[in-house]
Amino acid sequence: MSTSTEISAPAGREPTADGPDRSTPATRPKPGSRRDRVAYLFLAPWFVGLLLLTAGPLLGSLYLSFTKFNLLQPPAWTGFGNYLKMFTDDPRYLQSLKVTFIYVVLTVPLQLGFALAVAVMLNRPLRGMAWYRSIYYIPSLLGGSVAIAVIWGQLFDDDGVLNSFLAFFGVAGRSWISSPDTALYTLVLLNIWQFGSPMVIFLAGLKQIPQELYDAASVDGASSWRRFRSVTVPLLTPIIFFNVVLQIIQAFQAFTPAYVVSGGSGGPSDSTLFYTLYLYQQGFTNLNMGYASAMAWVLLLIIATFTLINFGLARRWVYYEDR
Amino acid sequence: MTTPIGRRHFLQAGLTAGILAPLLSACNLDPAAKEAKESVRFSSYGDPTKLGLRGKLAGLYTSSHPDVKIVFEGTATAEYWDKLATQMAGGNAPDVINIDAPRIGQYGAAGALQTLQKYIPDTIDTKPIDHNLLVQGQLKGEQFGIPVAMSTYSMGYDVTVLDQLGLEHPKEAWTWTEFAALANEIRQKSGKKIYGAEDPSGDTASLQIFLRGKGEDLYKDGTLAFADSSLTEWFEYWAALRATGGTIPADIAAQAKYGDWPTGPLVKKQAALAHIQTPNLKGGFQDLTEHTIDITLPPRNTKDGKCGTFPAPSSFLSLNARSKRADDGAAFMNWFANGEEAAKTLRLISGPPASAAGRDVLLKGSDLSASEKQVLAYTDLALKNSSAPPQASPAASTAVADLLLKTSQDVAFKKISIKQGVQKFVADARKTLDGK
Numbered sequence: 001m002s003t004s005t006e007i008s009a010p011a012g013r014e015p016t017a018d019g020p021d022r023s024t025p026a027t028r029p030k031p032g033s034r035r036d037r038v039a040y041l042f043l044a045p046w047f048v049g050l051l052l053l054t055a056g057p058l059l060g061s062l063y064l065s066f067t068k069f070n071l072l073q074p075p076a077w078t079g080f081g082n083y084l085k086m087f088t089d090d091p092r093y094l095q096s097l098k099v100t101f102i103y104v105v106l107t108v109p110l111q112l113g114f115a116l117a118v119a120v121m122l123n124r125p126l127r128g129m130a131w132y133r134s135i136y137y138i139p140s141l142l143g144g145s146v147a148i149a150v151i152w153g154q155l156f157d158d159d160g161v162l163n164s165f166l167a168f169f170g171v172a173g174r175s176w177i178s179s180p181d182t183a184l185y186t187l188v189l190l191n192i193w194q195f196g197s198p199m200v201i202f203l204a205g206l207k208q209i210p211q212e213l214y215d216a217a218s219v220d221g222a223s224s225w226r227r228f229r230s231v232t233v234p235l236l237t238p239i240i241f242f243n244v245v246l247q248i249i250q251a252f253q254a255f256t257p258a259y260v261v262s263g264g265s266g267g268p269s270d271s272t273l274f275y276t277l278y279l280y281q282q283g284f285t286n287l288n289m290g291y292a293s294a295m296a297w298v299l300l301l302i303i304a305t306f307t308l309i310n311f312g313l314a315r316r317w318v319y320y321e322d323r
Numbered sequence: 324m325t326t327p328i329g330r331r332h333f334l335q336a337g338l339t340a341g342i343l344a345p346l347l348s349a350c351n352l353d354p355a356a357k358e359a360k361e362s363v364r365f366s367s368y369g370d371p372t373k374l375g376l377r378g379k380l381a382g383l384y385t386s387s388h389p390d391v392k393i394v395f396e397g398t399a400t401a402e403y404w405d406k407l408a409t410q411m412a413g414g415n416a417p418d419v420i421n422i423d424a425p426r427i428g429q430y431g432a433a434g435a436l437q438t439l440q441k442y443i444p445d446t447i448d449t450k451p452i453d454h455n456l457l458v459q460g461q462l463k464g465e466q467f468g469i470p471v472a473m474s475t476y477s478m479g480y481d482v483t484v485l486d487q488l489g490l491e492h493p494k495e496a497w498t499w500t501e502f503a504a505l506a507n508e509i510r511q512k513s514g515k516k517i518y519g520a521e522d523p524s525g526d527t528a529s530l531q532i533f534l535r536g537k538g539e540d541l542y543k544d545g546t547l548a549f550a551d552s553s554l555t556e557w558f559e560y561w562a563a564l565r566a567t568g569g570t571i572p573a574d575i576a577a578q579a580k581y582g583d584w585p586t587g588p589l590v591k592k593q594a595a596l597a598h599i600q601t602p603n604l605k606g607g608f609q610d611l612t613e614h615t616i617d618i619t620l621p622p623r624n625t626k627d628g629k630c631g632t633f634p635a636p637s638s639f640l641s642l643n644a645r646s647k648r649a650d651d652g653a654a655f656m657n658w659f660a661n662g663e664e665a666a667k668t669l670r671l672i673s674g675p676p677a678s679a680a681g682r683d684v685l686l687k688g689s690d691l692s693a694s695e696k697q698v699l700a701y702t703d704l705a706l707k708n709s710s711a712p713p714q715a716s717p718a719a720s721t722a723v724a725d726l727l728l729k730t731s732q733d734v735a736f737k738k739i740s741i742k743q744g745v746q747k748f749v750a751d752a753r754k755t756l757d758g759k
Binding site: 070071072073092157175177178179180263265267268269270281284285286287289 | 404408409411429435573575728733738
């Protein structure tokens with residue numbers, strides 16, 4: 001709310017001496033003028049798209065979330081029945097929440113920590129650095145694909161690469177991917193491995209930090225760890241914040257790896273039953289579209305809550321230079 | 324001043340046309356959409372080979388029937404059901420729909436398919452089709468699906484492994500006790516290099532065979548049709564084998580998807596016994612291993628007891644309730660199920676033809692391959708040994724199958740006891756079947 005008042009305040013001010021040529025309401029075309037209408041006309045395709053393809057289905061799914069709808073018969077109104085069932089009468093739903101929360105809590109800090117570490121390493125003036133950066137980005141290009149999830153399955157399988165490696169040291173491995181105790185963690189690893197996009201964003205942030213600050217810190221006798229802690233991290237907080245928000249949203253929506261690795265079942269023993277995977281099962285396997293819609297809206301609320309909390313906390317630790 | 328306005332008008336007109344064109348075509352006003360109305364859409368699922376053959380068949384029908392154009396819409400099995408459900412919801416599903424047993428209950432009960440009673444026997448001749456197959460496509464006594472081919476549950480065994488270990492091949496009439504003994508022997512004699520059998524404890528099709536051997540079944544009249552003690556016995560049977568290596572351990576079992584041969588323990592040579600649906604023998608299991616695979620009847624409860632197997636339709640053809648060309652669709656279905664060209668084209672790709680007319684065509688031909696003979700002989704044996712088939716599956720049967728898999732894994736990984744597992748499964752399955 002405070003941001004919007006900040007923005008609207010100058011607009012209401014009288015033109016000042018340093019801004020006489022700023023377009024005042026007098027010189028601006030009146031709202032509803034021909035020029036405006038033409039502008040809206042050009043925007044029309046986008047509006048049609050927004051209304052028909054985004055807002056329409058969104059509201060449609062909100063309506064469906066209050067119904068019993070099997071795709072084949074007209075939806076029947078059930079009020080809050082779907083929402084009630086989720087939290088009172090559906091252990092698999094609660095399991096999917098648990099799995100997803102564990103995934104988010106583990107994957108976001110680990111992935112971002114890893115991405116930051118790699119970004120710092122890649123932020124040095126070395127020969128061929130562009131190559132290294134490209135190479136480290138590759139997993140993220142492949143990461144979302146089905147092929148990688150399949151390979152991941154092979155890697156952590158009973159007779160997979162990891163176990164061959166362990167066997168070399170005389171350690172008897174297990175089938176990591178098909179044991180309910182470890183399956184989820186292999187998927188956490190898979191996500192950490194796809195550190196490319198936060199890494200690139202960190203790298204861009206690191207480039208923005210003025211070299212003088214490091215030089216000054218060095219003159220004062222700061223060690224490299226001290227420079228990292230007292231110069232890099234504070235100046236990077238806006239970037240870290242951005243990455244945290246984005247990765248939390250993404251982690252809540254994880255679907256492909258679990259779908260491929262577990263063959264769509266969320267198994268073994270529902271240990272990889274991600275929220276979105278269960279939503280998909282309810283919608284398309286069991287044809288409970290109303291229930292699936294309700295699940296989607298709860299997920300939206302969960303993600304929105306997390307994002308709000310993040311923004312609330314951000315005031316305490318994110319440092320903006322220009323403020 | 325006139326020029327910019329003129330250009331503006333021109334742009335406005337252009338934009339309007341650009342926006343309206345797709346809307347108009349959506350309203351079926353253009354000629355391309357009109358042509359689509361004249362044709363009968365036929366959707367099918369399967370692997371590329373199967374889809375290729377069925378597409379070819381659609382072409383054959385079109386070329387021999389000048390007034391009807393069959394538009395074939397083939398989709399890989401993994402995506403087919405999502406697509407069909409979405410098409411149904413959007414009111415844009417095909418006229419003739421290839422559908423499986425669980426979904427015929429799901430879709431039929433929801434009124435998405437139409438009863439075929441008015442087309443029988445004039446348009447669709449069901450007399451050549453085995454009665455036991457027909458009833459599986461009926462809902463409340465009305466025919467909703469025409470079976471196209473037969474698929475029968477069989478017990479597959481690795482001949483190469485059994486011969487290497489000097490073990491006897493399983494007989495036609497064998498019991499679950501003998502099955503367990505053989506499975507344990509495979510484990511012992513192979514020096515623990517290979518497990519005895521797959522672990523089908525979470526597979527509804529396998530459980531059904533076991534239950535039917537005891538005179539029970541999975542479902543009857545839309546609810547569970549077996550005693551809790553039978554499910555306990557089933558889980559205990561496999562738990563005992565798991566302990567001795569007679570069946571694969573839980574983590575290997577979790578990698579295998581039932582009925583999916585490349586991940587199955589038989590193909591991966593982790594075990595020497597595993598169930599096979601007959602259409603999957605040739606193109607599925609046998610093609611992926613250099614070992615010889617043979618099939619026999621699944622075990623029974625007692626030596627002279629009932630065998631649980633039954634010929635099941637591999638899939639059905641159904642008519643969309645909203646089809647505008649249902650008459651043409653029904654005629655095509657008859658040609659597909661009973662016709663000579665269809666039998667000659669499809670052969671045993673989905674199992675032996677459900678129609679005796681189709682089977683005759685194949686038997687009269689002298690070009691049967693070894694594995695085709697193997698499947699035909701087994702089907703003959705299974706038909707002789709099978710009892711009355713189950714009713715069509717209830718709408719929630721896919722969800723119940725998920726539940727059984729989950730419960731079996733909880734038990735196998737020792738997350739819960741068998742007693743808890745059975746109680747939980749029965750309670751949850753009842754609730755699911757009641758639509759709660």
